[in-house]
Amino acid sequence: MWEYSNKVKDHFLNPRNVGAMENPDAVGETGSLSCGDALKLFLKINGNDRITDASFMTFGCASAVASSSALTEMVKGISLDDALKLTNDDIADYLDGLPKEKMHCSVMGQDALRKAINAYRGIQIMEKPGNVVCECFGVTDLEIISAVKENHLKSAEDVTCYLKAGGGCGNCLERIEEIVEEARAKA
């Protein structure tokens, strides 16, 4: 079994803020059925751009559920600007860490949150900047480069842990390794 922290176990067994929200002010969705995990995040936002409530629906493993649950707890009461500063590492830290192989669950939380806020603010984000490298999970080179920098990833294996890229058929692994090396050389 993945060696989950007690916090992760608690948030998995007793998830906070589960369920669809009626009349949410913002919604962020990420993941898909084929990917094996997906998160739909609901936010209530007041006039001061502060998050007053949050809830989630998650399809995925224990750490996906726990990350979602943690995320909703973390964002309640903070401003949108502060929320945008939240990183996947913050989510993992809140849970006393995640197994490396499961870091992508926290990435999913960060992603859904940003999508929800950007949508709320009417900002159009180009869905997928860069060129798709991993077909199985639709991950692009730019996404990989930024994850390498933000999370100090060292290998294609690390990239798979954070972004899933490479975790399917594996055909893209060599290309990922190249991208990681380049990005690290430049950093």
Added chain:
Amino acid sequence: MWEYSNKVKDHFLNPRNVGAMENPDAVGETGSLSCGDALKLFLKINGNDRITDASFMTFGCASAVASSSALTEMVKGISLDDALKLTNDDIADYLDGLPKEKMHCSVMGQDALRKAINAYRGIQIMEKPGNVVCECFGVTDLEIISAVKENHLKSAEDVTCYLKAGGGCGNCLERIEEIVEEARAKA
């Protein structure tokens, strides 16, 4: 441990007729120090060409000692002609069988006996008929062919068990296999 019969164990632990004989009528020697076993057989023969006493000196493993001991018991009191008819299988049978890998010990007994009798009768046997195939143990093709026929050997491995040929460096094993196949094809 080799799975020796009780008879072999008995003849090894309590060998009969051990030791050099004073004034023997015939002596047969076979084997050598480098080969790892050797037998010196001593016979007393009376006027009727009958063996009246036998003794041995053996350097070798338990089955070499037991085969030698058995041989001396078997030949006591029989005629030289009958003695010449004794085969290695007779020695093995007398001992309730020998492990296949140790059959060469019984061959050694048969060999020493024939050498002793031939020497006694003044018959000159060409030391090594045929061409040497196994350098390590000085075994010739004709020896191999006759062992294949007499003992129904089926493979180079069998030849090693009976004649040791092939049990050293192993370089000769392919050639032995060929000889075995030819001999079996003709038989």
Added chain:
Amino acid sequence: MKIVYTDNNATTRVAPEVLEEMLPYLSEYYGNPSSMHSFGGNVGRAIVQAREKVSELINADPDEIIFTSCGTESDNAAIHAALEANPEKRHIITSNVEHPAIKNTLELLEKKGYTVTYVPVDTKGRLDMDILYRSMSKDTALITLMWANNETGVIFPIQEVARKAKEQGILFHTDAVQAAGKIPIDVKDAGVDMLSLSGHKIHAPKGVAVLYVKKGLKFSSFMTGGHQEKGRRGGTENTAGIIGLGKACDLARAHLGQMDTTVRELRDYLEKELLEKIPSSSVNGERSNRLPNTLSIGFDAVEGESILLLMDQAGICASSGSACTSGSLDPSHVLMAMKVPFESAHGTIRFSLSTYNTREEMDHIINVLPPVIKRLRDMSPFWKK
């Protein structure tokens, strides 16, 4: 908490009778079976007996049995031997649902210039016999097919393929790691050249397995070293493990009937109740042609790991249909090969029973699972009530 263990295709408990048989060889009889002293000789004799018992389970001759360390080694060794025996042939046939021990080994061989045909299965997990037969050629060194699938339990027509292989002079190996001890196996009747089985799947300890090699087959060792196993597998013998495996094969032979009746009934009961009590659930694999102990069942819109962990809370051990412990996030290659929809593939659970399971245990699962699935579906964005 009482454990309900239904993960027997992953590994099994060591039968108490097996452990008892092993213990002397983990304490007073520690000699090396190859030694000259009688102390080692005792151990050698016990190994001879174990070899006989193993050979009886699959109707082999004792010297057709080579002891190895795991099913994976047996599979590696079989492939190695087949290629060494046919140095001029460069083609291998297998299925696309084999265990990684076969799959990954063949994929590496592809990188070394071999051509591998991965015969597909249909949505029920059945082999496409037409493609299989059409891919056989003069260049084919080996056909390797699992006897039964570890995830779905689906059984392949081994005897039929072995016959065709023989006609064309192609070596045939079967990975019977899951079949052994669950259904009758007769190597002579089936006509296979090589067969793998693994001790820890049949109540022997982990660390011991078997490769059956038909008499007369030119065998090149995979593990080269000393003269153990008649020079066919170097390395000091795992004596206690081998002796345990002998006993386990005895027990497995005695329990074959029970597998086909009691265990099958428990499995069928569990299957029927779960399908009834949990909507949008479906069985993976051809139901009529499966191992009697295996149930692979998919629940739409939920994810396997979560199900497993919630079942774990209730003391139930099973497996999911994903390979996620390996770091891969896709559903298993077996479910993908069967084109099981993502919807249910991600939510697939494998229950695999043994003769130790009881009706009460099935009832426990039948009670625990429906609310678990409901709870997860209630939080799933993909669940349409």
Added chain:
Amino acid sequence: MKIVYTDNNATTRVAPEVLEEMLPYLSEYYGNPSSMHSFGGNVGRAIVQAREKVSELINADPDEIIFTSCGTESDNAAIHAALEANPEKRHIITSNVEHPAIKNTLELLEKKGYTVTYVPVDTKGRLDMDILYRSMSKDTALITLMWANNETGVIFPIQEVARKAKEQGILFHTDAVQAAGKIPIDVKDAGVDMLSLSGHKIHAPKGVAVLYVKKGLKFSSFMTGGHQEKGRRGGTENTAGIIGLGKACDLARAHLGQMDTTVRELRDYLEKELLEKIPSSSVNGERSNRLPNTLSIGFDAVEGESILLLMDQAGICASSGSACTSGSLDPSHVLMAMKVPFESAHGTIRFSLSTYNTREEMDHIINVLPPVIKRLRDMSPFWKK
């Protein structure tokens, strides 16, 4: 009859503490360490601890430890990995006194087009360093040398050779199956890239061993299959064996001092007395640079198997210097390489002690052996009184 076991280079008894540590994993904790359920997770944690203990014995990091099934597998895997990491290089260096696990494996590679230099030893079993260094070239993929010889106990200068290998960018593997647990081993200090050790030589059970692989080395699996051992060795883990090996490494570390003092004294005592009491006897190998537990002693004009069987009658277990159990009739290749005369090579006996041996046991051997040798010499045609 009480057994006096002095064949510890062949195999050792499982320490009672080791068995105790293993037993739970042969009964209640039978889960698969790779499983998701907490039942398997417990086993996984115990394996983590065992890996730490093993790494401490040789000063490695835990993830440099790969568990295998026997020393032979570790040796095969090391050679395989070195060649895969250097696909363009076709030359290997070794000594002419290696264990069959190395020797036979390299001989097969010669048939596949590799060139192997077998560096000779002198009559004391010491490596010819000059030939060794002169044979190193740009084409050399691997140098593999045993740390200590199984028959004579002679120790090779591993650190020195490892340093030279590193300078020239050549991978260096050492077979430390006999050295581990008998003399201190520090992989970092020695600077080796790979190292083999085997459980059953250090009071763990048969069927478990280790390949140390230095961090950063590009490692290709020998046994390909599942994701066990971080994908470096497929096959379900021999959990009880691994856990036992962890404990055995703990004990071995604690007993290293005793090896160097008590065991060495017993060996030296046995050696001195036998040399004194039995004329025409001689020690094989450099006496000043040997494992503390090993004595290889040759008796002129008698044959090893006969000596062993007569000692066996008195409950003494040891080995002979011939490989006759393998069907070969020559003295061992080690004695041949050292040019030990046939006179004493055929009559060579290896005594190998452990921390379990006592002074009384040595006295028993010292009493039994002289009349045994005399009795055999009395019937030997080669003995000149």
